[in-house]
Amino acid sequence: MNAVSVLRDTELIFRRQLRLALRNPAWLIIGITQPILYLALFGPLVKHFVSAPGAPADVAWRIFVPGLLVQLGLFGSLFVGFAIIAEWRAGVIERMRVTPVSRFALLFGRVLRDVIALLVQSTVLILTGLVMGLRAPLGGVLFALAFIAVLAISMSSLSYAVGLALKSEDALAPLLNSVAVPVLLLSGILLPISRQSAPTWLYDLSRINPFRYIVDAMREVFLGVYANSTVLWGVLVSLGLAFVCVMVGVRRFQIESG
Amino acid sequence: MADSPNAAAPALDAPGRPAEPSHAEDAMIEARGLAKTFKNKRGSVEAVRGLDVTVRRGEIVGFLGPNGAGKTTSLRMLTTLLDPTGGTAVVAGADLRREPAEVRRRIGYVAQAGGTDGACTVAEELITQAQLYRLGAAEARTRCATLLAQLDLDGLEQRLVKTLSGGQKRRLDIALGLVHAPRLVFLDEPTTGLDPQSRANLWTHVRKLRDELGTTVFLTTHYLDEADALCDRILIIDSGRIVAEGTPEELKHRISGDLVTVELQAERDTRSALDALRELDGVRDAALHAKALRLTVDSGAQRLMGIMRALDAANVPIASIQLAHPTLDDVFLTLTGRSLRDDSSGTAAPPDPTLQAGSDQRRAETDTTGSAR
Numbered sequence: 001m002n003a004v005s006v007l008r009d010t011e012l013i014f015r016r017q018l019r020l021a022l023r024n025p026a027w028l029i030i031g032i033t034q035p036i037l038y039l040a041l042f043g044p045l046v047k048h049f050v051s052a053p054g055a056p057a058d059v060a061w062r063i064f065v066p067g068l069l070v071q072l073g074l075f076g077s078l079f080v081g082f083a084i085i086a087e088w089r090a091g092v093i094e095r096m097r098v099t100p101v102s103r104f105a106l107l108f109g110r111v112l113r114d115v116i117a118l119l120v121q122s123t124v125l126i127l128t129g130l131v132m133g134l135r136a137p138l139g140g141v142l143f144a145l146a147f148i149a150v151l152a153i154s155m156s157s158l159s160y161a162v163g164l165a166l167k168s169e170d171a172l173a174p175l176l177n178s179v180a181v182p183v184l185l186l187s188g189i190l191l192p193i194s195r196q197s198a199p200t201w202l203y204d205l206s207r208i209n210p211f212r213y214i215v216d217a218m219r220e221v222f223l224g225v226y227a228n229s230t231v232l233w234g235v236l237v238s239l240g241l242a243f244v245c246v247m248v249g250v251r252r253f254q255i256e257s258g
Numbered sequence: 259m260a261d262s263p264n265a266a267a268p269a270l271d272a273p274g275r276p277a278e279p280s281h282a283e284d285a286m287i288e289a290r291g292l293a294k295t296f297k298n299k300r301g302s303v304e305a306v307r308g309l310d311v312t313v314r315r316g317e318i319v320g321f322l323g324p325n326g327a328g329k330t331t332s333l334r335m336l337t338t339l340l341d342p343t344g345g346t347a348v349v350a351g352a353d354l355r356r357e358p359a360e361v362r363r364r365i366g367y368v369a370q371a372g373g374t375d376g377a378c379t380v381a382e383e384l385i386t387q388a389q390l391y392r393l394g395a396a397e398a399r400t401r402c403a404t405l406l407a408q409l410d411l412d413g414l415e416q417r418l419v420k421t422l423s424g425g426q427k428r429r430l431d432i433a434l435g436l437v438h439a440p441r442l443v444f445l446d447e448p449t450t451g452l453d454p455q456s457r458a459n460l461w462t463h464v465r466k467l468r469d470e471l472g473t474t475v476f477l478t479t480h481y482l483d484e485a486d487a488l489c490d491r492i493l494i495i496d497s498g499r500i501v502a503e504g505t506p507e508e509l510k511h512r513i514s515g516d517l518v519t520v521e522l523q524a525e526r527d528t529r530s531a532l533d534a535l536r537e538l539d540g541v542r543d544a545a546l547h548a549k550a551l552r553l554t555v556d557s558g559a560q561r562l563m564g565i566m567r568a569l570d571a572a573n574v575p576i577a578s579i580q581l582a583h584p585t586l587d588d589v590f591l592t593l594t595g596r597s598l599r600d601d602s603s604g605t606a607a608p609p610d611p612t613l614q615a616g617s618d619q620r621r622a623e624t625d626t627t628g629s630a631r
Contacts, residue, residue: 094371
C-alpha cells in the first residue's frame with residue numbers, strides 16, 4: 001500500500017462523505033445552534049465575571065469564544081460515532097472493508113469531512129462573536145482554527161472507534177455524555193479555571209484534563225500571544241491526543257469484526 | 259475463464275479428504291482445517307471447527323445450514339473480514355492469511371446486509387465502489403453502465419438507493435460486488451427477504467454470471483429450493499463442520515429411495531420399534547425424532563406392508579404412517595436432526611446417537627456433531 005493510493009482512497013471516502021453531508025445539511029445547522037445560543041444568551045453576562053481593571057473591554061469575549069469553540073468541537077465531533085453505527089448496520093463498512101481500500105482512508109476520509117464541517121461551524125461562531133463585540137487578531141483566529149481542526153481529528157477518530165466497538169446508539173449516548181460533560185466543565189470552558197478562582201482540588205483535576213491545555217492555548221492566541229509555554233503545551237497536547245486517537249481509530253477499522 | 263460449466267464436474271468428496279494436487283490450479287477456493295474460535299467472558303465458542311472446502315473454477319456452490327451453523331463466520335473468514343484461528347486457505351489463488359489484500363483485490367463479496375447508503379444514488383455507489391477497487395474515473399463510469407445493463411438496472415442511475423425496490427436494491431448490492439469483474443464472488447443469503455418473483459429473477463442473474471462470464475459463485479442460503487435450483491454442488495454445514503457435500507441429486511440419492519415416517523402411539527415403544535425395523539429388508543436407515551421414526555427405504559411403497567407387519571409383530575401400536583419422496587430438506591433433517599425451515603424454533607429434537615441405526619460414514623459424522631453439541 002503506497003502513499004499515493006492511501007491519499008487517493010482518503011480523497012474518495014472524503015468526497016463520498018461530504019456529498020452525503022451536503023445532501024442533508026440539517027445536522028450542521030443543529031450543531032451550530034447551541035454555541036450561538038450560549039454566545040447570545042450567556043456571553044453578555046461573562047464580562048462581569050472576567051474583567052480586569054485596565055483590560056480592554058472585549059477581553060471577556062476573547063476568553064469566552066475560544067471556550068465555545070472547544071465546546072462546539074467536542075460535542076460536534078464526539079457524536080459522529082452515531083453515524084458510523086448506522087453505516088455499519090447498513091453494511092457499508094463491511095462492504096468497503098472487503099475492497100482493497102486503505103483502512104486508514106476509511107477512517108480519515110470520514111474524519112476530514114468532520115474537520116471541514118467543524119471549521120465551517122466555527123467560522124460562523126466567530127463571525128457571530130464579531131457581531132457581538134469580539135475583537136481578536138486574524139493570526140490568532142487562524143491559529144485557533146488550527147487547534148479546532150486537530151481537536152476534530154482527535155474527537156471524531158475516537159468517536160468512530162467507540163461507535164464501531166459498541167455498535168449500539170443506546171450504549172454510545174450515555175457513554176459520550178458521561179465523559180463529555182465532566183471533560184468540558186474541567187477544561188474551564190465557560191469560566192477559566194485558575195489558581196485564584198478555583199479550589200485546589202478543582203484546579204488539580206483540571207490539570208490532568210488535556211482539553212484544559214487546548215482551551216488555555218486558544219485563549220492565548222485570541223489575545224495575540226503565540227509564543228509562550230501555554231501555547232506550546234496546547235500544541236503538544238493537541239498533536240499527542242490526535243496521534244493516539246487516530247491510531248485507536250485505524251486499529252478499530254482494521255480489526256472490526258462484529 | 260474458458261471453462262464451460264460442465265467442465266467443473268462436481269464430485270462427491272468425502273469431507274476431510276486431502277486436496278488432490280492436480281486440482282490445485284483449477285481451484286478457486288481451497289480451504290483446509292479453517293477454524294474460528296470466538297473467545298468471550300464465558301469461555302470460548304468454536305464457531306467453525308476445521309472447514310475443508312474445495313471450490314473449482316466456474317462452479318456455483320451453495321453453503322447450506324441453519325442459523326448459527328457457522329455459515330456466515332466461514333464466509334467472513336474466506337473474504338478476509340475475520341481472521342481464522344486455525345487452518346489455511348487459498349482464495350482465488352492468493353493465500354488468505356499471508357496476503358489478505360491480494361484476496362480482496364480478486365474477490366467480490368455481497369453481504370447479507372447489502373452495504374449501500376440510502377442517501378446515495380445508484381451511480382454514485384457503483385462509481386465509488388469501482389474506484390475503491392482502484393479503477394480510474396472514466397473506467398469506473400464505463401463499468402457502472404455495463405453493470406446497470408447486466409443487472410437490469412438501466413435508467414436507475416440517478417435514483418436514490420432508498421427509493422429502490424427490494425429486488426432492485428439486491429441487484430445493486432450484487433453489482434457492487436462485481437464492479438471489478440472478480441473471478442470469484444461470495445453471496446451471503448442473496449435472496450433473503452425477497453418476494454418469489456424477485457428471487458427467481460435473481461437466480462437467473464446468478465446463473466448468467468457463471469454461464470456468460472465464467473464467474474465462480476459461492477453462496478450461502480437457508481432456502482433449500484434455492485440450493486436445489488441454483489447450485490452445482492452443495493456443502494451442508496452444521497455446528498461448525500461440513501456434514502455432507504455433493505450435487506443436489508447426489509445428496510438426495512444418499513437418503514435415496516423414499517422416506518417412510520411412522521408415528522408411534524407411545525414413546526416408550528421407540529426402542530423395540532427400532533429393533534424390529536433395523537433388520538427389515540430394504541430399510542437402509544432409521545432415525546428417531548420424538549415419537550416418529552424416519553426410515554430410509556428402497557422402493558418405499560412396496561415396503562409399507564412389511565414395516566406395518568414387523569411393528570405389529572413387535573406389539574408396537576402405530577398412530578400414522580406416511581410415505582414421501584426425498585427433498586433436500588429431508589437430506590438436511592437426516593444429516594443434522596433439524597429442519598432448515600424451522601431452524602430458529604428449535605422444536606425438532608437432535609438425533610439421539612444411541613438410538614440410530616445405520617452405520618455408513620454419513621451417519622457416523624452426524625453422531626459426532628450430535629454428541630459434540
